[in-house]
Amino acid sequence: MDEMEEELKCPVCGSFYREPIILPCSHSICQACARNILVQTPEAESPQSSRASGSGVSDYDYLDLDKMSLYSEADSGYGSYGGFVSAPTTPCQKSPNGVRVFPPAVTQPPPQHHLLPHPSSLPPIPRNSCITCPQCHRSLILDDRGLRGFPKNRVLEGVVDRYQQSKAAALKCQLCEKSPKEATVMCEQCDVFYCDPCRLRCHPPRGPLAKHRLVPPAQGRISRRASPRKISTCTEHELENLSMYCVQCKMPVCYQCLEEGKHGTHEVKALGAMWKLHKGQLSQALNGLSDRATEAKEFLVQLRNMVQHIQENGVEFEACLVAQCDALIDALNRRKAQLLSQVNKEHEHKLKVVRDQISHCTVKLRQTTGLMEYCLEVIKENDPSGFLQISDALIRRVHMTESQWGKGTLTPRMTSDFDLTLDSGPLLQTIHQLDFVQMKVPAAPMLQLEECCTQNNSATLSWKQPPLSTIAVEGYILELDDGNGGPFREVYVGAETICTVDGLHYNSTYKSRVKAFNASGVGQYSKTLIMQTSEIAWFTFDPASSHPDIVFSNDNLTVSCNSYDDRVIMGNSAFSRGVHYWEMTIDRYDNHPDPAFGIARGDVLKDVMLGKDDKALAMTDGGITKGSTIGVLLDFTRRILIFLINDEQQGPVAFEALEGSYYPAISLNRNVQVTLHTGLPIPDFYTPGEADPNSSVC
Secondary structure, three states: OHHHHHHHEOOOOOOEOOOEEEOOOOOEEEHHHHHHOOEEOOHHHOOHHHEOOOOOHHHOOOOOHHHHOOOOOOOOOOOOOOOOOOOOOOOOEEOOOOOEEOOOOOOOOOOOOOOOOOHHHOOOOOOOEEEEOOOOOOEEEOOOOHHHHOOEOHHHHHHHHHHHHHOOOOOEOOOOOOOOOEOOEEEOOOOEEEOHHHHHHHOOOOHHHHHOOEEOHHHHHHHHHOOOOOOOEOOOOOOOEEEEEEOOOOEEEEHHHHHHOHHHHOOEEEHHHHHHHHHHHHHHHHHHHHHHHHHHHHHHHHHHHHHHHHHHHHHHHHHHHHHHHHHHHHHHHHHHHHHHHHHHHHHHHHHHHHHHHHHHHHHHHHHHHHHHHHHHHHHOOOOHHHHHHHHHHHHHHHHHHHHHOOOOOOOOOOOOOOOOOOOOHHHHHHHHOOOOOOOOOOOOOEEOHHHOEEEOOEEEEEEEOOOOOOOOOOEEEEEEOOOOOOOOEEEEEEOOOEEEEOOOOOOOEEEEEEEEEEOOEEEEEOOOEEEEOOOOOOOOEOOOOOOOOEEEEOOOOEEEEOOOOOEEEEEOOOEOOOEEEEEEEEEEEOOOOOOEEEEEOOOOOOOOOOOOOOOEEEEEOOOOOOOOEEEEEEEOOOOEEEEEEOOEEOOOOOEOOOOOOEEEEEEEOOOEEEEEEOOOOOOOOOOOOOOOOOOOOO
């Protein structure tokens, strides 16, 4: 019952209802709170026609508070007016639920919580008082009766009392001598609360006491305190009891209201009968609401399970993300080590080149310095002949040594700069663009049944993704079985969400399903849809598969030929299962042409008479004339072909042991014209048999 507590609290004071009254808008409010939120309107602006009455909703009009300036603040809906009783100057108070409440008109200390003073001690309600419902914000002017014009909500008051009693402290046994124990039962006849030991000792279930009624303590307290049911009186006629119910005004009325009041011409019914009727209606409404509440509880369980799954998936996903980032960091560290190795190799190479050049220059400089010192000592000699003997060789040697220090010798072979620049821009950009992508397979598509249909031997299917699905879809795979309970096969793969499949078997039941796919894989199948193709074949001649010399008319049902040679015409539907019958009438038949009628494979020759190759089975001529009707009966259950002329069968069976798929076909030349008739029932003389167990269907 804890969920019901908010229904039992006044929208003004936020506490349990105390002496609630019913406003014309059907909302309830405490009588004391109603006095607190009254405002006074100017007499000039208070139309008498809008004065409130407890007699019904039709007795008052809602005021336009914007025009009457009753709103003091845009967010409250309530405000003080110049004519308020006692002209209060204190600011408005707010109840716990946010409804603005005016302070009492009297300046005495506030009474105890929800205790009303005696009605005689309350100041009279001023004239032209206005009350605004704190829930729907509808306002109305009170009449001379004031708040007495509103009926009391005795049902709500009783529910509040029972609820408070059920929440009260535990009752004690009245017969325990020292420390009273908690009472477990109450005897309604003895009016005594008992604990279990005292009940067994003082109130045994035998003798005269066996007829006493024992009830739980809470129920006993309510029954003890409950006063006899009060009979509601009319707000218009306080001495009259409410005994009837006005159907038009939807309110209880008294006998005097029917005699004198406005309800005299209205339809009225007995109060008790309407009480039972409305109780039944409320019970029926509660049944529907109970179903919704049950669904809501199940939905809450589902949401709580989702919370748990989200938490578990969040931990798992976080661990996966950390592992992926750690893997990226490890890869970056490995690449870092490789790049540092390249830098170290370049560093060692530069040092080696420079050190080799230093060593080479040091040796050469030492040789040059030695040569220079030697030449200086030679120059110091005073022997001309001895000097001249070696001077030419020394001069050549000095020039050669000098040339060895030529251009490039004193230039460093290696720069001190490292000609390596790390191109980290693309990687940084990739890191900045690192984000989550959908890596899940798509959800199962939903077949749109209102758009799925079959026509003749074609089936159209339409589907869509679930409304809440955000996973990317690259395409769909549509599958159908063979119409005979066989395995599924793919008939469409693509991005479209609607597909028409042609060339199905007539009078067959097909199962279809569809699934979606993306880069992550293939999702689940949709629900299986069962479709039934047409029982009777409707088809026409097919211009695309027929010889070019054929002339088509009458929506491809009538054909003729421009050539004197035989040309083949085929139907646009193939048969490999079931029993089928169609007819052709001869519209023109001149100069003894040679037409042929029958069935053919899809690769039959189109420029020879039908039946001249092994791709067709046909009947030629057969004594037909203009106006004749040729019937073709194709039965795949018996694997036979029968011909009829003017409803007469031509021999027992024309062809047997049929296998595979055949098209209706004819061949004709310039001197004949034929009209096709399809969708015909099987002739009465023919009874289809059971399927041949040795037959096969392609």
